[in-house]
Amino acid sequence: MNELLIAGARRWGDAAPTDLAIRDGRIVALGAEARAQPAAATIDARGQLALPGFVDGHAHLDKTFWGEPWQPHRAGPTIADRIDNERRQMRELKLSPARQSARLLRHMVARGTTHARTHVDIGPDVGLAHLHGVMATRETHRGFIDLQIVAFPQTGVMRQPGTLDLLDAAVREGADAIGGIDPFAIDGDADGQLDGIFAIAARRGCELDIHLHERGEQGARSIGMICDRAQALGLAGKVALGHAFCLGELPPAVLEPLLARLAALDIAVMTHAPMGYLPFPPVRRLAEAGVRLFTGSDGVRDAWTPLNTGDLLERAYLIAYNSGFRDDAGLELALSMATFGGARVMRLRDYGLAAGCRADLVLVDAECAAEAVAAHPPRRLVLRHGRIVARDGAALLPQED
Amino acid sequence: MNELLIAGARRWGDAAPTDLAIRDGRIVALGAEARAQPAAATIDARGQLALPGFVDGHAHLDKTFWGEPWQPHRAGPTIADRIDNERRQMRELKLSPARQSARLLRHMVARGTTHARTHVDIGPDVGLAHLHGVMATRETHRGFIDLQIVAFPQTGVMRQPGTLDLLDAAVREGADAIGGIDPFAIDGDADGQLDGIFAIAARRGCELDIHLHERGEQGARSIGMICDRAQALGLAGKVALGHAFCLGELPPAVLEPLLARLAALDIAVMTHAPMGYLPFPPVRRLAEAGVRLFTGSDGVRDAWTPLNTGDLLERAYLIAYNSGFRDDAGLELALSMATFGGARVMRLRDYGLAAGCRADLVLVDAECAAEAVAAHPPRRLVLRHGRIVARDGAALLPQED
Numbered sequence: 001m002n003e004l005l006i007a008g009a010r011r012w013g014d015a016a017p018t019d020l021a022i023r024d025g026r027i028v029a030l031g032a033e034a035r036a037q038p039a040a041a042t043i044d045a046r047g048q049l050a051l052p053g054f055v056d057g058h059a060h061l062d063k064t065f066w067g068e069p070w071q072p073h074r075a076g077p078t079i080a081d082r083i084d085n086e087r088r089q090m091r092e093l094k095l096s097p098a099r100q101s102a103r104l105l106r107h108m109v110a111r112g113t114t115h116a117r118t119h120v121d122i123g124p125d126v127g128l129a130h131l132h133g134v135m136a137t138r139e140t141h142r143g144f145i146d147l148q149i150v151a152f153p154q155t156g157v158m159r160q161p162g163t164l165d166l167l168d169a170a171v172r173e174g175a176d177a178i179g180g181i182d183p184f185a186i187d188g189d190a191d192g193q194l195d196g197i198f199a200i201a202a203r204r205g206c207e208l209d210i211h212l213h214e215r216g217e218q219g220a221r222s223i224g225m226i227c228d229r230a231q232a233l234g235l236a237g238k239v240a241l242g243h244a245f246c247l248g249e250l251p252p253a254v255l256e257p258l259l260a261r262l263a264a265l266d267i268a269v270m271t272h273a274p275m276g277y278l279p280f281p282p283v284r285r286l287a288e289a290g291v292r293l294f295t296g297s298d299g300v301r302d303a304w305t306p307l308n309t310g311d312l313l314e315r316a317y318l319i320a321y322n323s324g325f326r327d328d329a330g331l332e333l334a335l336s337m338a339t340f341g342g343a344r345v346m347r348l349r350d351y352g353l354a355a356g357c358r359a360d361l362v363l364v365d366a367e368c369a370a371e372a373v374a375a376h377p378p379r380r381l382v383l384r385h386g387r388i389v390a391r392d393g394a395a396l397l398p399q400e401d
Numbered sequence: 402m403n404e405l406l407i408a409g410a411r412r413w414g415d416a417a418p419t420d421l422a423i424r425d426g427r428i429v430a431l432g433a434e435a436r437a438q439p440a441a442a443t444i445d446a447r448g449q450l451a452l453p454g455f456v457d458g459h460a461h462l463d464k465t466f467w468g469e470p471w472q473p474h475r476a477g478p479t480i481a482d483r484i485d486n487e488r489r490q491m492r493e494l495k496l497s498p499a500r501q502s503a504r505l506l507r508h509m510v511a512r513g514t515t516h517a518r519t520h521v522d523i524g525p526d527v528g529l530a531h532l533h534g535v536m537a538t539r540e541t542h543r544g545f546i547d548l549q550i551v552a553f554p555q556t557g558v559m560r561q562p563g564t565l566d567l568l569d570a571a572v573r574e575g576a577d578a579i580g581g582i583d584p585f586a587i588d589g590d591a592d593g594q595l596d597g598i599f600a601i602a603a604r605r606g607c608e609l610d611i612h613l614h615e616r617g618e619q620g621a622r623s624i625g626m627i628c629d630r631a632q633a634l635g636l637a638g639k640v641a642l643g644h645a646f647c648l649g650e651l652p653p654a655v656l657e658p659l660l661a662r663l664a665a666l667d668i669a670v671m672t673h674a675p676m677g678y679l680p681f682p683p684v685r686r687l688a689e690a691g692v693r694l695f696t697g698s699d700g701v702r703d704a705w706t707p708l709n710t711g712d713l714l715e716r717a718y719l720i721a722y723n724s725g726f727r728d729d730a731g732l733e734l735a736l737s738m739a740t741f742g743g744a745r746v747m748r749l750r751d752y753g754l755a756a757g758c759r760a761d762l763v764l765v766d767a768e769c770a771a772e773a774v775a776a777h778p779p780r781r782l783v784l785r786h787g788r789i790v791a792r793d794g795a796a797l798l799p800q801e802d
Contacts, residue, residue, distance in 0.1 A: 069768065070768045070769050070771065070772045072728065072729045072771065073727040073728050073729070074728070075727075273677070275722050275723065275724075275725045276674070276677050276722060276723025276724065276725065277723075277724070277725040278725075301775065305727050306727060306732070306771065306772075306775045307718070307721060307722055307727065307775050309775075309776060317708070318722070320708060321676050321677060321708055321719070322676065322677025322678075322723070323676075323677065323678070324676045324677065324678040324679075326474040326476075326706050326707060326708065327473065327474050327475070328473045328474070331707070367470065367471045368471050370471065370473065370707065371471045371707075374702065374707045374708050374710070375710060376710075378779070378794070393779070
């Protein structure tokens with residue numbers, strides 16, 4: 001006896017609707033085979049499109065204002081202004097990382113996210129408090145979403161003595177990866193920062209996921225230095241870069257050799273298709289060069305920007321829109337970044353819509369994946385391990401507060 | 402006896418919720434005065450934000466694929482490629498402009514649009530067929546949306562002999578304005594096109610709304626020539642420019658004098674914040690210079706692009722996102738383009754949320770206008786002339802097909 005039969009859903013890539021049988025949280029059979037056994041419950045998908053659950057590969061759950069009164073943005077225009085302003089707002093608002101992360105997760109689940117990798121601030125000012133808060137949320141929400149945590153030195157590494165020890169402690173206490181940030185622009189000591197974080201990664205066997213806002217040649221230098229260390233320490237496949245704005249503004253003679261190195265070292269690149277005035281990686285070119293790509297919400301309604309929404313299907317739309325993609329292949333590439341791309345970064349097993357995969361999926365009113373990106377329609381149903389966790393845009397999680 | 406009381410709605414700009422009384426399609430009283438008379442029906446807005454009905458100032462209703470099977474995009478990258486491909490697809494698909502425009506209007510109403518200005522293709526290949534089709538839709542949908550029609554020479558003016566006569570005929574038959582397109586790049590005869598269309602506008606007393614995709618200095622030359630003619634013919638306040646990509650890439654020494662002329666001649670500029678690889682007008686600078694701004698959907702799911710959605714609140718978000726606005730003033734500027742800016746271009750009387758205004762309004766779950774743009778949440782209720790025309794994202798219009 002199966003637990004659930006989803007009847008008449010069009011899987012991404014399939015020309016016609018099919019049936020999916022679900023048992024023990026997995027897709028156990030498709031088509032006629034799915035109907036061969038009775039099911040305890042049936043959902044008539046009426047031809048809706050089934051997509052695998054979205055993977056938010058770059059979130060900042062600990063710092064969101066989600067659920068709080070509206071906070072007008074008030075930071076200056078530079079990265080340094082935004083870091084200073086954020087610290088000030090965090091001190092003033094005294095928000096609980098546990099509560100805030102739970103609030104935002106609820107919204108993300110409602111929009112179809114079933115897996116997320118979140119950066120969590122670590123530093124002398126906050127210590128490991130954000131890590132502990134988000135780890136608590138990870139426990140209380142284990143039934144609703146899979147969460148990876150990156151210990152993230154938002155305020156810098158070398159300019160904030162003690163940060164390397166905190167990163168190391170964070171991994172011991174349960175962080176899945178450690179981060180880094182702008183080794184030249186924030187720290188002014190690229191060797192120091194990169195040597196420090198790579199040493200921890202090599203010693204602890206954890207992954208690296210490094211924020212890189214540095215522009216132009218400076219960013220290219222940092223990427224080269226990251227490649228050098230990934231190669232020397234045998235960390236191929238264990239490093240990711242977040243933002244990498246510089247890849248959107250380098251001349252081909254500089255860009256192409258970098259892409260070849262990123263592909264050879266299997267270093268993944270995350271872009272959330274930033275606000276229009278910023279460059280961002282040319283994702284079609286990166287994909288052609290064999291560079292793994294993924295995406296994420298980045299900070300949702302926080303001190304950095306009020307504009308991100310935590311909706312990964314809308315994020316795929318923004319990637320397509322700002323990349324100038326109009327063809328189906330481009331729209332599907334954007335969607336793959338919000339699904340399979342993030343799944344590979346998170347090393348998810350059994351991800352997808354094939355028989356045997358975990359039943360993490362989203363139903364939307366669309367004829368095909370390209371239309372789903374173009375229209376990014378409401379999520380009709382979100383299934384996680386075969387259980388309905390959201391319906392018609394509302395999460396079915398217990399209310400936190 | 403009032404027809405409707407909307408209780409507890411927060412009007413854009415108000416700190417606290419208030420009540421709105423509606424009679425004969427108008428907002429007749431606010432606050433305690435609104436409650437002084439009984440109402441036939443009451444809607445509890447529960448603190449939702451009330452925005453004036455959205456004004457889509459630049460649509461292409463006649464050419465949408467809306468409601469048809471998904472059409473993968475297949476045009477080449479240039480404007481000329483896209484025009485040629487569009488003509489080919491239009492011939493192949495043989496879609497009815499009346500039916501297609503009705504289908505898309507229904508969707509736009511569901512998303513909160515209560516007024517729209519649509520360009521309608523005019524040319525030797527299609528004659529006035531699109532005009533007649535959209536005029537039919539204007540009649541059948543008079544109860545749901547206010548529609549202005551611009552006769553638009555998509556395939557050019559001077560390169561398509563007979564087009565000027567068709568534009569003239571279109572105004573006689575019911576078009577509200579006439580358009581133009583890239584007088585250098587498409588026609589190669591800027592004087593010919595501009596003299597021709599300005600002569601019709603001056604003779605018929607109609608407005609001009611000109612598409613301008615031309616880039617850089619070429620675009621700046623066209624804008625200068627448009628200003629010359631608006632000034633010479635006394636057409637100040639009667640001309641609008643669509644897209645005007647060039648305004649996003651001119652050096653200040655060229656841009657600023659142009660902005661001063663646009664402001665002095667009260668020429669409005671429309672941008673839909675195009676795909677990220679394209680420049681677009683720096684809207685905050687234009688607003689500061691006193692240039693009137695508005696926005697629109699542009700072509701929704703047509704041969705030009707599958708990516709526009711016909712959702713004006715999402716469009717305000719894209720303007721903010723791609724302009725790099727994070728502050729409330731920037732978000733509200735974007736929203737004003739989707740509301741008051743378009744209302745002024747369409748010369749709507751009694752537009753807004755003050756007592757005496759026509760009751761065209763949208764309710765959304767948001768604390769303030771900035772949040773409405775940032776989150777662009779579902780439309781809970783759309784009122785047009787005091788009548789509910791959409792609820793929870795679904796239009797309450799009779800189904801066409």
